[in-house]
Amino acid sequence: MILFCEGLRRNIQSPNEFMRGVTLRFLSRINEYKILEHHHPFVRRNAILAVMSVYKLPQGEQLLINAPEIVEKFLEAEQDPSCKRIAFLMPFSCAQDRAIKYLFSNI
Numbered sequence: 754m755i756l757f758c759e760g761l762r763r764n765i766q767s768p769n770e771f772m773r774g775v776t777l778r779f780l781s782r783i784n785e786y787k788i789l790e791h792h793h794p795f796v797r798r799n800a801i802l803a804v805m806s807v808y809k810l811p812q813g814e815q816l817l818i819n820a821p822e823i824v825e826k827f828l829e830a831e832q833d834p835s836c837k838r839i840a841f842l843m844p845f846s847c848a849q850d851r852a853i854k855y856l857f858s859n860i
Contacts, residue, residue, distance in 0.1 A: 794833040801827065801836065805843040821848040828855055 764776035791797055801824065807813050808820040817823075824843045831837050844852035 794836050797827075797831070797833070797836045798839045801840045801843065805847070808843065808847055821851050825851055825855065 761776055761780070764772050767773055767776075791800070804817060804820050804823060808817050810816065813820075821844060824840055828837060828840050828844075831840060841852065841855070844855060
């Protein structure tokens with residue numbers, strides 16, 4: 754798995770535009786919900802961090818249009834406190850109205 758991720762990273766940094774495009778197209782087809790529903794909290798935390806990192810890019814809002822909704826649904830269903838803490842960072846920093854709504858509904 755580490756070699757696969759390293760290969761993806763290398764393809765995204767490639768000087769060949771075709772390789773970058775094909776790799777980004779492949780990554781855009783991955784269904785993030787499957788990753789967010791993984792049985793291990795470590796994987797779920799890092800999936801949320803990846804969604805947040807992409808969303809914070811200069812044009813990340815265009816890449817992941819529905820990222821705040823994805824994270825909000827994740828927060829409602831998540832049971833692990835560390836995953837909830839990491840997931841709350843995304844609406845806290847990117848969509849504060851959703852963060853306030855979440856806090857008021859869970860106080």
